[in-house]
Amino acid sequence: MSGRVVVIGSLNIDLVTQVERHPRPGETLTGTDLVRLAGGKGANQAVAAADAGASVTMVGHVGDDEGGRAYRQRLADLGIDVDLVALDPQRPTGTALIVVDEAGENSIVIAPGANASALWPRTLEAAVGSLTAHDVVLLQQEIPAEANTAAIRGAHAAGARVLINLAPFAELPQDVLDLVDAVIVNEHEARQLADAGLTPPSTVTTHGAAGAGWDDERREGLRVPADRVVDTTGAGDAFCGALCAALAAAGSGEIDKGAALDAGQQAGATAVQHA
Ligand code: RIB
Numbered sequence: 001m002s003g004r005v006v007v008i009g010s011l012n013i014d015l016v017t018q019v020e021r022h023p024r025p026g027e028t029l030t031g032t033d034l035v036r037l038a039g040g041k042g043a044n045q046a047v048a049a050a051d052a053g054a055s056v057t058m059v060g061h062v063g064d065d066e067g068g069r070a071y072r073q074r075l076a077d078l079g080i081d082v083d084l085v086a087l088d089p090q091r092p093t094g095t096a097l098i099v100v101d102e103a104g105e106n107s108i109v110i111a112p113g114a115n116a117s118a119l120w121p122r123t124l125e126a127a128v129g130s131l132t133a134h135d136v137v138l139l140q141q142e143i144p145a146e147a148n149t150a151a152i153r154g155a156h157a158a159g160a161r162v163l164i165n166l167a168p169f170a171e172l173p174q175d176v177l178d179l180v181d182a183v184i185v186n187e188h189e190a191r192q193l194a195d196a197g198l199t200p201p202s203t204v205t206t207h208g209a210a211g212a213g214w215d216d217e218r219r220e221g222l223r224v225p226a227d228r229v230v231d232t233t234g235a236g237d238a239f240c241g242a243l244c245a246a247l248a249a250a251g252s253g254e255i256d257k258g259a260a261l262d263a264g265q266q267a268g269a270t271a272v273q274h275a
């Protein structure tokens with residue numbers, strides 16, 4: 001029996017401009033007109049999992065404002081369960097300021113807003129209470145560390161499969177890390193994890209165009225010609241969402257790590273070819 005992908009994480013409104021090159025400190029550059037997009041690593045991953053055919057529940061917070069309500073509706077229109085995307089009257093919807101250069105590389109500043117909501121304990125209680133052993137819980141690090149810790153402990157106790165994308169990188173206590181089924185990291189985050197002396201039970205590592213691995217299982221990369229790379233923002237999120245959709249299809253049964261890596265890579269390669 002297949003399970004859900006339950007994404008617990010962030011929802012941001014992305015304000016994006018494109019520049020020839022990234023500015024140096026203190027420098028002002030002119031970019032293209034600002035574009036407003038739906039983002040946030042959590043919601044991006046939820047959309048990728050839904051695109052990959054999974055039944056998806058999003059758990060998080062937006063502000064009780066026009067942007068927040070519209071974002072919640074957008075996810076609902078994509079078939080994602082948003083009952084646990086709560087409106088926080090105390091904080092604005094999270095926002096990410098994103099600058100993309102000619103090579104498609106981005107730099108991002110996040111104003112967390114409702115992603116750092118005081119409502120997390122209540123929201124998590126409801127989310128954890130709904131989990132079964134068939135579900136895959138997918139986390140990232142754009143919500144408070146205490147919320148992630150509580151989510152990991154609760155999801156593990158419920159018997160769900162738990163994966164955390166350690167992005168942006170921040171250390172987790174080793175005893176909390178021990179409760180996840182796997183971490184998902186890029187090469188840079190993998191080095192940060194090793195430098196912190198942390199050892200997860202299992203590791204999925206993305207190597208960009210060079211492929212991806214899950215412990216000893218390796219997969220070649222899908223090469224996207226440089227002139228077709230438009231924007232790398234969210235490519236890692238697409239990978240995580242599609243990978244977890246493949247895992248959820250197995251429910252509590254045996255997983256096929258190679259097939260899950262292939263699904264993740266395919267989604268990542270597609271994501272870089274559009275804004
Ligand atoms: O991974 C890309 C995402 O990071 C963007 O959508 C932005 O909101 C930031 O959270």
